[in-house]
Amino acid sequence: MPASPGLPCCPPPQPKPQPSNKPCKTSACQDNRRARNLKPAFKGGTMLALNFIRKNTNLVKQALIDLNTEAPIDEILALDVRRRNILAEVESLRAERNAGSKAIGALMRQGNKDQAEAQKKRMGELGAKIGALNETLTRIEAGLKQNLLLVPNMPLPEVPVGPDEADNVVLREHGQKPAFNFTPKPHWDIGEALDIIDFERGVKLSGSRFYVLKGPGARLQRALITWMLDVHTLEHGYTEIYPPFIVREHCLVGTGNLPKFGENLYHDAEEDYWLIPTAEVPTTNLYREEILDEAQLPIYHVAYTPCFRREKMSAGRDVRGIKRGHQFDKVEMVKFVTPETGRRELDNLLDDAEDICRRLELPYRIVQMCTGDLSFVSAIKFDIELWAAGCRDWLEVSSCALFTDFQARRANIRYRPADGGKPRHVYTLNGSGLALPRLMIAVLENYQQADGSVIVPEAIRPYMGGVDVIK
RNA sequence: GGAGGGAUGGCAGAGUGGUUGAAUGCGGUGGUCUUGAAAACCACUGAAGUCCUUUGGGCUUCCGGGGGUUCGAAUCCCUCUCCCUCCGCCA
Structure with missing residues (x-):
């Protein structure tokens, strides 16, 4: 079973020796501000794990059996479906609002006050809808994140299987x-x-x-x-x-x-x-x-x-x-x-x-x-x-x-x-x-x-x- | 602990409410030119998510983190974190 989406499938090349005094070129060394102001790790990496679980559900479940452990896979999959449904809706509403708001700017410049006001009202209603959906989305994503953090790593195929x-x-x-x-x-x-x-x-x-x-x-x-x-x-x-x-x-x-x-x-x-x-x-x-x-x-x-x-x-x-x-x-x-x-x-x-x-x-x-x-x-x-x-x-x-x-x-x-x-x-x-x-x-x-x-x-x-x- | 000033793309640095994902410069990549190189000129140059008729295209989000105001926020307000300067304390 694959260990992860990026499991190597061919013999790796010869590792190169690391020069001990190689200059450090990481951004943290050049500018440590970023390293101090951290965003939650969720959005980046963990989502890829979710993608993997979605596409290899059976493999993941078998791995959990081999590992002799449990993880909330079904909850994750259910939340994932809900998340993507709501996300699609919220995003298309947002696209509509962005276009509508841009139009207001144009109307204002033309001095067309009445139409601008009417448009503002429509966009306001849209905004309320977006806000409500977004709140749900935030809750779902928080739940998803918590559950994903409970999923263990997948063992490599060569690992002997046994309960303890x-x-x-x-x-x-x-x-x-x-x-x-x-x-x-x-x-x-x-x-x-x-x-x-x-x-x-x-x-x-x-x-x-x-x-x-x-x-x-x-x-x-x-x-x-x-x-x-x-x-x-x-x-x-x-x-x-x-x-x-x-x-x-x-x-x-x-x-x-x-x-x-x-x-x-x-x-x-x-x-x-x-x-x-x-x-x-x-x-x-x-x-x-x-x-x-x-x-x-x-x-x-x-x-x-x-x-x-x-x-x-x-x-x-x-x-x-x-x-x-x-x-x-x-x-x-x-x-x-x-x-x-x-x-x-x-x-x-x-x-x-x-x-x-x-x-x-x-x-x-x-x-x-x-x-x-x-x-x-x-x-x-x-x-x-x-x-x-x-x-x-x-x-x-x-x-x-x-x-x-x-x-x-x-x-x-x-x-x-x-x-x-x-x-x-x-x-x-x-x-x-x-x-x-x-x-x-x-x-x-x-x-x-x-x-x-x-x-x-x-x-x-x-x-x-x-x-x-x-x- | 007290007072003040800051945080924008790989880097530097503009931008105080409406085609700003973001000017300009540097760096990087590709190209033109050249015997070659440099210079000059041109073009491109962030990340994440999601959808589709997926060698491609659409949409959304991200200007330290979180929240708020607004039809619309890098821009206004609150809050937290971190950095810098000065004072106090201290191994």
Whole structure:
């Protein structure tokens, strides 16, 4: 089944490497006024999704079954019919009024007052009619918009079909799980023994699911962050972004976190300020409401940010250790590409994330999400899971996904094709590269020694200020 | 937080109620000229929606967002947002 109206049907061309200091030619850089005064994203992109639903209703409904979810498709189609009927009527009335009003101007200039007055009266009546119809139309369009925002992305044909995570597919496994001649400890024991993770004081400050990193523990995390940013920027061709950690609501609508998943977000009670749950949100929205030049694509960005999540939906899960907190750090990669290159770019993105695991010499595996475990916005998604020897668990440290034009439609991110044709929506992708707490867990647990110390992986030693072993 | 000034097409910048989707300049595209190029000249140059007898044509909407006045709004009124200047506060 097609992922979207713009699904690529032929092998994409070789992606071009992105010069890291390419001059930024977006209109936002030339003049940031437009980027600040945003129109609702509805009129542009989302209408194309509507068009797709209209023409491929059966495909969409089958996709919803595969995704094991629901969306108000029938309501959308009904509203769509009403909308177009009323629109046709309103527009022809408007055309009539425009012509009539123009005639008034001519009559006035001729000094023909009586006829002008009569015409004014007729146009006034027309105006009332238009006003009433328009009010109905506004209501219908608002309803349509709300419903459309609840429709998930369509999975690519290659995504395995299954109702839940049991049908996810482990594609491959890399590296050797470390062998120990002692019983490896979980990271919460290692961290406390080395006095580099302070759970009690974290809870004292902020409650459950908070912790404090201390000394070499804090340094280890900082080293990993800096090192990963260096690898992605210096070797993988990404441009580093330091974005706001607080965004407006429309950004979260753009990436698909809202309106459906607001319960997992922190936001200001008085003002429209939301803490980001991932760097994906500000980074993807960087180019919202813009039309880029095709020559600017692909754009590769990498951003380090803290992430804030309420974990309402995972209450009670993973309460021990640092696996799942309300605040965590992450290095995130985001790509903006042409539709034709989207699928290939995902493989490259995944490889860029895997590269981090390989260089740290950590055992990992790649899991492909089946339809039932795909996120709301993803068309196809691969997770990277690191092996943690202490808790004997595979930890999800990265989710690499292609969103096709789903986010681009919601955030209205487009590009003008090099041949000068109509603007098209870009494809967006992202993947963690990587999430810090779980990466920390894997390092601590896999690199632990019998005496309780932890060896610092060679790749990040230059970033550890001479510390090779945490003891 | 207080006072004032602003927001127009890719950019600059006119436009204070009636063929203004928007002058003019720059940029861009195509053409004429030229051995080639430049210059000059000519033409074209935004987005979205919708309908039709759909390689095309019609209509509607859009001059920061929303609302109002009017037969008719870029133009008048209200409101919000953002930018700039000055004062206050501050990492």
